[in-house]
Amino acid sequence: MSTLSKIWLSSPHMGDNEQKYVKEAFDTNWVAPLGPNVDAFEAAIATYIENDTHVAALTSGTGAIHLALEILGVGHGDEVLCQSFTFSASANPIMYLGATPIFIDSERDTWNLSPILLEKAIKDRIAHGKKPKAIVAVHLYGMPYKVKEIAEISKKYDIPVIEDSAEALGSTHEGLKCSSFGTIGVLSFNGNKIITTSGGGAMVTKHLDYKKKAIFLATQARDDAPHYQHSHVGYNYRMSNILAGIGRGQMEVLDDRVAARRANHQMYFDELSGIAGIEFLPEPKGYFSNRWLSCILTPSFEYREKIRMALLAQNIESRPLWKPMHLQPIFSKCLAFTDGTSEDLFDRGLCLPSGSNLSKEDVNRVISIIKNF
Numbered sequence: 001m002s003t004l005s006k007i008w009l010s011s012p013h014m015g016d017n018e019q020k021y022v023k024e025a026f027d028t029n030w031v032a033p034l035g036p037n038v039d040a041f042e043a044a045i046a047t048y049i050e051n052d053t054h055v056a057a058l059t060s061g062t063g064a065i066h067l068a069l070e071i072l073g074v075g076h077g078d079e080v081l082c083q084s085f086t087f088s089a090s091a092n093p094i095m096y097l098g099a100t101p102i103f104i105d106s107e108r109d110t111w112n113l114s115p116i117l118l119e120k121a122i123k124d125r126i127a128h129g130k131k132p133k134a135i136v137a138v139h140l141y142g143m144p145y146k147v148k149e150i151a152e153i154s155k156k157y158d159i160p161v162i163e164d165s166a167e168a169l170g171s172t173h174e175g176l177k178c179s180s181f182g183t184i185g186v187l188s189f190n191g192n193k194i195i196t197t198s199g200g201g202a203m204v205t206k207h208l209d210y211k212k213k214a215i216f217l218a219t220q221a222r223d224d225a226p227h228y229q230h231s232h233v234g235y236n237y238r239m240s241n242i243l244a245g246i247g248r249g250q251m252e253v254l255d256d257r258v259a260a261r262r263a264n265h266q267m268y269f270d271e272l273s274g275i276a277g278i279e280f281l282p283e284p285k286g287y288f289s290n291r292w293l294s295c296i297l298t299p300s301f302e303y304r305e306k307i308r309m310a311l312l313a314q315n316i317e318s319r320p321l322w323k324p325m326h327l328q329p330i331f332s333k334c335l336a337f338t339d340g341t342s343e344d345l346f347d348r349g350l351c352l353p354s355g356s357n358l359s360k361e362d363v364n365r366v367i368s369i370i371k372n373f
Helices: 018-027 036-049 061-071 092-096 115-127 147-157 208-218 241-251 254-272 301-313 341-348 360-372
Strands: 054-058 079-083 100-104 134-138 161-164 184-188 201-205 294-297 349-352
Touching: 018 036, 018 241, 036 054, 036 201, 036 241, 054 061, 054 208, 061 092, 061 134, 061 161, 061 184, 061 201, 061 208, 079 115, 092 100, 100 115, 115 147, 134 147, 147 161, 201 208, 241 254, 254 294, 254 360, 301 341, 301 349, 301 360, 341 349
Parallel strands: 079 100, 079 134, 134 161, 161 184
Antiparallel strands: 054 201, 184 201, 294 349
């Protein structure tokens, strides 16, 4: 067992004021899933994202996707188009509602949803009498998807977009913040994200009635009555005032966290891009990625695994890129429109340590091992 200090892939990074807001929650006995911190956290996110957005703070990004699907009318027997190259939380909520995911492969420019394959899938499903009810598009690793192209397809076929920005808080496309492009946006504040509330997420929308419905559903769908009365199935998805206090403190350092992760990525790029066979995902013109995780492509699966194991031997965590959903056992029977892009990225790609609390020495330790290898 190595005695070297552990370098994590993406660990939480606290600021100075999180404890202050959490203490306020304890001191005032606001520990329930409502209160001043919840209101202030939602307001801080909406102010940051701008673009006339409204925010509902929830227990997870997964819960936010679940509520978004339900608000958009997805139900049993429906089909939802979903990016295949993503984490399973993008697709699982489709199954919660008894709907079926149809998986769409990625394109090379951003590693995100392919507009060409998306439109091909829509035409196919319409031809079979099954017009999809929604599109789940993901800003993977903080890189915005092709916003204009996806929006045009959404408008052309009148299919709403759920914008999975779980990894993209702080990223922009042509100056506008991610999570403000789709019909409903989704954020995650899980422990490994760019900012964290330990566990948590949020739904973002320009439609105030969608926010109100999300809060209604997230608080067990209790009707307006003096007694407990329920006319709809509800969920326990509302964020607590304590966790929202952590979120308030984290929002105050968000820009610093983005800058630190982008600096990590630049160090990796400067030192490793000259190595034959090592590739990085560049930012297309007009795109700004928070570089939540710094990723490289290697020449082959075998090469990737040798690097990963060399890092592991030195107590350094790294991780293969997401295994596409259409390759996952749970989704093996689902229809998929693919061209091999995400499978190739999964085979050759590796996520390197990217936390905003990494020191330059930590990053150089990673670089040195890859160079020596």
